[in-house]
Amino acid sequence: MKKTNNIDQQEAQVFLLEGKFGLEKENLRVTKEGKIACSPHPEDFGDKLKHPYVTVDFSESQLEMITPPLPSIAEAAGFMKTIHEVVNENIGEEILWPSSMPPALPTEDGEVPMANFGELGKDHEDYRSHLAHTYGRKKQLISGIHFNVSPDPLLIQHLYQKSGELNSADFEQELYLKALRIMMKNRWMPLMLTGNSPVVHTSFDMSNWELPEIGQDTRTHRFTHSIRASISGYRNKEEFYLDYSNWDNFKKSVDSLVSEKKILQEKELYLPFRIKKDTSGKITHMEIRLLDLDPLSPQGINEAALYLYHLYFLWALLSDEKDSAFNRQDQRVAYYNQYKVACCGAHADIWEDRKPEEGFSKKEKVLNWLEELATLIPAHESYEVYRKALQYFKSLANNPKKGPTEVVRKGVHEKGYIAYHMELAEKFKAEGLAKGYRFSGLEDMELSTQLMLREAIRRGVKFEILDRAANFVQFSKGDKTEFVQQATKTSLDTYSGVLMMENKIVTKHVLHQAEIQVPMGADFDHPDKAKASFMQFEGKAIVIKPKTTNFGLGISILKENTSKKLFHEAVEMAFREDNSILIEPFIAGREFRIFIIGEEVVGILHRVPANVKGDGSSTIRELVEKKNQDPLRGVGYRTPLEKIKLEAPERMFLETQGLNFDSIPADGETVYLRENSNISTGGDSLDFTDDIHPSYKKIAVEAAKALGVKITGLDMMIQEIDQPATADNYSIIEMNFNPAIHIHCHPFRGKNRRLNAKMMDILGF
């Protein structure tokens, strides 16, 4: 096999590694005891026939998780990770089994629950009955990952133009078929690097491969590599030999398997690679099926393996063949090599060129091949992940003992098959749940949007990110489509409603008309006018403040019985800071963010400045370090809370209290490290949804109605949260037209109020 010249390296670099990438992954649900779960598919996911992301495979307990085609492998893996997390959130105490080979199975094959698709899913069930009958139910529980790759159309077009062929459709078919031949032929190489199912439970039928038992519940041999890809794995009952000579012949040879009833449908042909077409027969992508679940990764995917297989496919697309035959003998050798590698990994005997050649070095062959793959990677830094993946596999080829199969084998040996896998799976589940605010691969988007996308996954709502930087998403399900920006900017609100919220003068005016309390003050641009207004404000508690101010300079809060003289002094003080001042009624109390969706208060939050609570022995520095370990805290506003800093502002604020970072607060004493309560400077968000007197909630809903808005985050000053509202013990400061939802879902203290779910409800999904 030699490197081809059918590509212009300079020109191709911009599209060579571009394309669309999708993943489909099977995963068994198991009980806390590590037995296959007999519970039905979780109701939360709705109709499994229509759900685009989460459905079931052969068994009711075997989830199938599907990503849409995405523009990078990182995004596809992130999407799968997020589906994984969302599934974990909705299966209660059940666990996702982390390995391709199943957990403890019931004695009788018939005890494996088959998928239930109800009335409408009759065809699905018939096909599954056929599979159960042909292969046995237990065999169907072997789980894998299908990796779908379609290259950038520019690559196909480029190759077509270089080829001089006259029919582009024909060219594409033959190109894919050539790639398939090369991939089929050489598959032992990637399998040797990525095989990942070295152990199996003793309850699994291994009658055609007598693997030794280790410990109480495991079978494995010291080189066992991929039981799933082995003769005991997931495969057709016999090896089918196809005619790969050209597209038409290939198609005919597949069709004849069906007409001869060797398989029921084309999809029952379990080739490790399949060329997939759309309903019109046009090729859409290459399906790569040789990947085992990675029991060592939280979402069961070895990302490096995805990069390797992507390069493998490109290499096959771009390579020339010595001859285009991939005859029966070639196919037999390829099967032989696959099973050998599955059985023994790096220790397999490999046939090369239709015979076991003397002097042939597998390792050299694999390393040379990895070098060839490396030449395909353009220099651009965004492809660094590909180079790193090849590095990893190069070291693995040089030192197979360091591979994941060895890690798993060792772990199982120490702890037992079930215990080892359950320990891994439970840890992964807990870690994922703790970061339930994020959408992996889309972490650059706003948390509120990431939460909406997670909820879309749960409900099976398709989404397309129209403008990632702007957090603009198109959601659709069935006939319904909604365009949503930043989670809360929707079609439910009117343009004028939003403009009313945006304009404080108008907000106040309309709320005042509706007899809702607002700080109806006055603004002045001349001290004399402001002073003359004493008459207006006499006898009321007021705030006098410059229109803009830093550090609270020039602000006075005057009590009810303030004298004219004091009033005048406060006016002068404010004018020393700005040319324009505000005089407003003063409402004592705390500020609460009240979130309204429709006519319902769905969350109430209060923010407090960065703080630690003493234990009588730790320093402030230690208490901060401990508090910062919360997975909700991060840096750079990509988490619901921000880590508390120990920098100049915190030091200065502690100094005003006679404290420093090494002071030791008393047990139970709360020490504040900042004056401002912003979350962005380490403040805490406290959920008060159930703690506020209902009268304030009623007012908040009335306020939303007065402006005719459906979604708003209303900032209200409340004097006493357990006392009913009166004409002067609360005041609405502001109504926000783009309130964050994540702070109500992942507060420092309090419940997840699931505002993403409530948003999806009101949007009608």
Add this chain to the structure above:
Amino acid sequence: MKKTNNIDQQEAQVFLLEGKFGLEKENLRVTKEGKIACSPHPEDFGDKLKHPYVTVDFSESQLEMITPPLPSIAEAAGFMKTIHEVVNENIGEEILWPSSMPPALPTEDGEVPMANFGELGKDHEDYRSHLAHTYGRKKQLISGIHFNVSPDPLLIQHLYQKSGELNSADFEQELYLKALRIMMKNRWMPLMLTGNSPVVHTSFDMSNWELPEIGQDTRTHRFTHSIRASISGYRNKEEFYLDYSNWDNFKKSVDSLVSEKKILQEKELYLPFRIKKDTSGKITHMEIRLLDLDPLSPQGINEAALYLYHLYFLWALLSDEKDSAFNRQDQRVAYYNQYKVACCGAHADIWEDRKPEEGFSKKEKVLNWLEELATLIPAHESYEVYRKALQYFKSLANNPKKGPTEVVRKGVHEKGYIAYHMELAEKFKAEGLAKGYRFSGLEDMELSTQLMLREAIRRGVKFEILDRAANFVQFSKGDKTEFVQQATKTSLDTYSGVLMMENKIVTKHVLHQAEIQVPMGADFDHPDKAKASFMQFEGKAIVIKPKTTNFGLGISILKENTSKKLFHEAVEMAFREDNSILIEPFIAGREFRIFIIGEEVVGILHRVPANVKGDGSSTIRELVEKKNQDPLRGVGYRTPLEKIKLEAPERMFLETQGLNFDSIPADGETVYLRENSNISTGGDSLDFTDDIHPSYKKIAVEAAKALGVKITGLDMMIQEIDQPATADNYSIIEMNFNPAIHIHCHPFRGKNRRLNAKMMDILGF
């Protein structure tokens, strides 16, 4: 009468001249021949019982135009001017008679058409029948202006606090009553300065005042001052004497006139000043009724007189009285003085202190009084208009021969009563119609908003300007309320719809999905990537351009058959101007703004650069000067078009054509003075609403539907406006969420498409 000390000058200056000001003005409709119009009240104004701004008074031909209470006299006068213009727009060829005294009247009193209020207006009609019976129909046609003034509540509060009184309501009543006494007693002084009805048509009944005839159709004497305020004017059949001693007695004496059936209702008591109350009996304002229509002003209002009467009222509020009696003898003297001044103006004999005093100088008295008024005006520059008004009246007191009554008398003498007034009125009407884009007093607001407010006046929709700088208006009629910002930001559009328009990526995406043509190009941040995209664009006409550019640098338009080499050169050229470039399909043709309301295309506009058309003899400079005389052209974006400048950019652009400002273009030759077509640099707006092939209108409506928006200004490139749309002869560039409406109402060439009316239609008013 001496100046009082019951006010703190320093403190009071901020509110002394503040308050609310409203105007009610009667105006007869006349035919082009100067006869009272017999046509019904214009249908366009809708229900005259409910219209807040335009209704009828006694006669069906006697319009009553009403402003709401407004925060300044300038705004009230501007509002009235605008009502005036809107009325003129809706009475066809009829003319608003400019004088208080009526035009030619029919011989029989019964021929004067009485107001028709239909079934629901029975009470109104009964009252008018009573008036017709008591005073005669012709007498009721005398028209005047009522000026309503309420001071800033702070002034009343300030005076109350200074007074030491215990009951603020009682205090206010007695304060107003004192002001009324003083105003009633001294009314000859303002009347002497403001009287403005010196001539009357011979058809009017002047049986109680034998005025000499001049010319063919006029009666006047050389000093005649205010026939309306005279014994032949609009007054009760007898002088009623009231008890002014205190509020209760005053009220009783008025009530007894009604109970004695001397008048039918309190409102039939035609005092020159009336204290007005709301339905709860609380005083709302002082009504000043002594103002004649000003035949020399376009809207019949002498603004200086409004400032004078405002000061007169304040002076009365703040003055001390020698004694509080205003007994029958005092009232008789006041009537006497009024009639004398009405009859003879500055030549009247005035009784002072209940008798004609010797050595009494009217002029000195009036000048002293004007000096006293002047002391009330705070130094702030915003009150300069008050100082100017007093200056004017001072010069008038010194030289009554220069007054408006002399101007009118002279004009009528020369041209005849009817001809003179009609000439004035027609000129005013034409001038007003030419500036139909503006709302006087609110010229700082956007033209689109001014047009909406004008339409609100026509339809009787009340409005409140919530945030003037933001052009935020609350419209209401009956139960319906709408909040509108900048004329087109309404509740009809959704938040997400607007955000979709605002985001070009999203707009293009959604239109593309709907199979509408948009420039679906690509952006590149690296030359190699851009060059590699040649494949994508090969065979298509394209534009390659830097993402941002000045003066069009770096832009290439490439034809269908461009070579790869040329493509690469164009890419490099664009990258020399910016780090990021765009490659888009090129659509030839012209750009049109298509305005959609609901599902209707309501206006299509094309803009061309500043230009003049030669006549074969004028220079470019002269042609520009002539073109700039169009009342649609102004400076500073407060008119639908901007004056063409003759400055450096125009000079330079002419130079590129080998021309200068003194070149003489050939007859019919168009010379452009700018390259850009912005209206702000003197460009022309050309209406194409009826000239574009309907297929483009259909596409525009579909585009609006695709985004789910109701109001949008869509920018479309069209190759041939008379050819139907195909897949590649048009392209939608942009959809604007806040399109200006005024450019479609007052284009340089074409019809007024009345988008303000269409906006009001779709808003449901």
